[in-house]
Amino acid sequence: MIRTEKLSRHFDGVVALDNTDIHIKEHQTTVIMGGSGSGKTTLLRLLAGLECPTSGHVWYGNDDLNGMNQKRLYQLRARMGMVFQYSALLNSLSVYDNVAFPLAEHTQLDKSVIHTMVTMKLEQVGLRGFENLMPSQLSGGMAKRVAFARALAMDPEVVFFDEPTSGLDPISAGVIASLIGDLTKRTKMTSIVVTHDVHAGLDIADHVILLWQGKVIAEGTSDVIRHSEDERVRQFIEGRPDGPIPFSRSETSYIEDLLHKPGTVRMS
Amino acid sequence: MSQTNTTQNSIISFFGYLGRWFLRAIESMGDAAVLSAISLAHLFHRPWQGKHIVLQLYALGVGSFIIIAITGAFTGMVLSLQGYYTLAKFGSESLLGSGVALAIIRELGPVLGAFMMVGRAGSSITAEIGIMRVTEQLDALQMMAINPKARVILPRIIAMIIALPILVTMFDIIGLAAGYVVGVELLGVNGGAFIGEMIAKITPMDLYAGWVKALGFGVLIGVICTYMGYRATPTTEGVAKATTQAVVAGSVGVLVLDYILTSFFL
Numbered sequence: 001m002i003r004t005e006k007l008s009r010h011f012d013g014v015v016a017l018d019n020t021d022i023h024i025k026e027h028q029t030t031v032i033m034g035g036s037g038s039g040k041t042t043l044l045r046l047l048a049g050l051e052c053p054t055s056g057h058v059w060y061g062n063d064d065l066n067g068m069n070q071k072r073l074y075q076l077r078a079r080m081g082m083v084f085q086y087s088a089l090l091n092s093l094s095v096y097d098n099v100a101f102p103l104a105e106h107t108q109l110d111k112s113v114i115h116t117m118v119t120m121k122l123e124q125v126g127l128r129g130f131e132n133l134m135p136s137q138l139s140g141g142m143a144k145r146v147a148f149a150r151a152l153a154m155d156p157e158v159v160f161f162d163e164p165t166s167g168l169d170p171i172s173a174g175v176i177a178s179l180i181g182d183l184t185k186r187t188k189m190t191s192i193v194v195t196h197d198v199h200a201g202l203d204i205a206d207h208v209i210l211l212w213q214g215k216v217i218a219e220g221t222s223d224v225i226r227h228s229e230d231e232r233v234r235q236f237i238e239g240r241p242d243g244p245i246p247f248s249r250s251e252t253s254y255i256e257d258l259l260h261k262p263g264t265v266r267m268s
Numbered sequence: 269m270s271q272t273n274t275t276q277n278s279i280i281s282f283f284g285y286l287g288r289w290f291l292r293a294i295e296s297m298g299d300a301a302v303l304s305a306i307s308l309a310h311l312f313h314r315p316w317q318g319k320h321i322v323l324q325l326y327a328l329g330v331g332s333f334i335i336i337a338i339t340g341a342f343t344g345m346v347l348s349l350q351g352y353y354t355l356a357k358f359g360s361e362s363l364l365g366s367g368v369a370l371a372i373i374r375e376l377g378p379v380l381g382a383f384m385m386v387g388r389a390g391s392s393i394t395a396e397i398g399i400m401r402v403t404e405q406l407d408a409l410q411m412m413a414i415n416p417k418a419r420v421i422l423p424r425i426i427a428m429i430i431a432l433p434i435l436v437t438m439f440d441i442i443g444l445a446a447g448y449v450v451g452v453e454l455l456g457v458n459g460g461a462f463i464g465e466m467i468a469k470i471t472p473m474d475l476y477a478g479w480v481k482a483l484g485f486g487v488l489i490g491v492i493c494t495y496m497g498y499r500a501t502p503t504t505e506g507v508a509k510a511t512t513q514a515v516v517a518g519s520v521g522v523l524v525l526d527y528i529l530t531s532f533f534l
Binding site (some may be wrong): 086 | 411
């Protein structure tokens, strides 16, 4: 359904994504995992068309996102939803109006129908009764759930999730993770989830893509990733500090630098 | 020899900095013009943004009325005081009405009104759009197939263009009334002479000049403040910097444009 072809994105000479070829299957939950700075959010934004690639292509069926005109892109986006890392709720609108926003913008539905749909979406995320609150009155978890309800408002075919469980308490994170899994199966939507929450990610994923330094280092089902013998994959899913993926971004350690600095006196 | 080289390098470095600053300024002006042109083109495309223009008109225009009224009143009052003090030296107190009116309608109304709008409404436009950028609200609009240029930028520019001439007219009326109160009621200038001179000396061209200036300042402030917010670096510091730059660029721009427009209307 969605695939990338030699997709690269550089920021001022820094390679965020390097010649990436991935394939997102329809009606499945694809989880993109990787450490901080591995390029997963960049990949998600490229897939959503929020960034332009330095080179390469993002294909939606036979349509290339790169050369697409705005009208076609917006037609495509009307069938998409996105849950942003920090929710991105419209500050000037209440919870109800945020969820109703895409419906009011893109449909001719009667207000009573919109009211019913918004109530249903809020019920799905466990926030019915909070319609009149403003985004500033919500906790991080509640805001994320409202963003989830808003993303689902138009019954999209594809939903992008950027770190949907980060910053949430375990119960909220579990609810969100199971909602993504359940809704993907029930509504036949395609979910693309970026996360570094290994357990939640592997639990809900039909397909996992693991990134490191802007490249895909492993992909497959959750079981394939869990039983991978690749040391980098093992280190990531086990959360080990030692291994081929360095914790430090510096090429040499500070102590080594000091020891090799001219004039350093060694005390034996 | 070495000191000469250091001085030469300093001069070259200074002009280099000046040149780069100038090129960046030209680049930003071009970018702002393109962004505004693209946004304004949506005025003629569906979906119509009428409702959002009215909402912005209320927020920017009605919300700024009090500050405009206070500024207008005190400007008229101080002009009357200063004018009376100067004219009394020549025994021409009767000309106070025309002096106050000409100064307010042609110059102070549009310029001070524009300054107040840059500070009150322009800065809030930049900060609001900048925060929308930081919190990914602009991206969220994109993902909901809503063009932020049409939804966020266009209504604010149009509202500023409509609001400023109206607010400047109110500034003028309040300023003249306040000038009348101080001149006639407090300083004892003849009321008939004050009004008569004012009506006799103000031509339609003076009113026209004031409105054209207000219109020009509205375009300028709308373009600068929306551009600064839209292109703000998506950090807290970036939004703060963009807001400061918007107020500085808007205020300086108003003065420069005022000189250009005044030279046309003299």
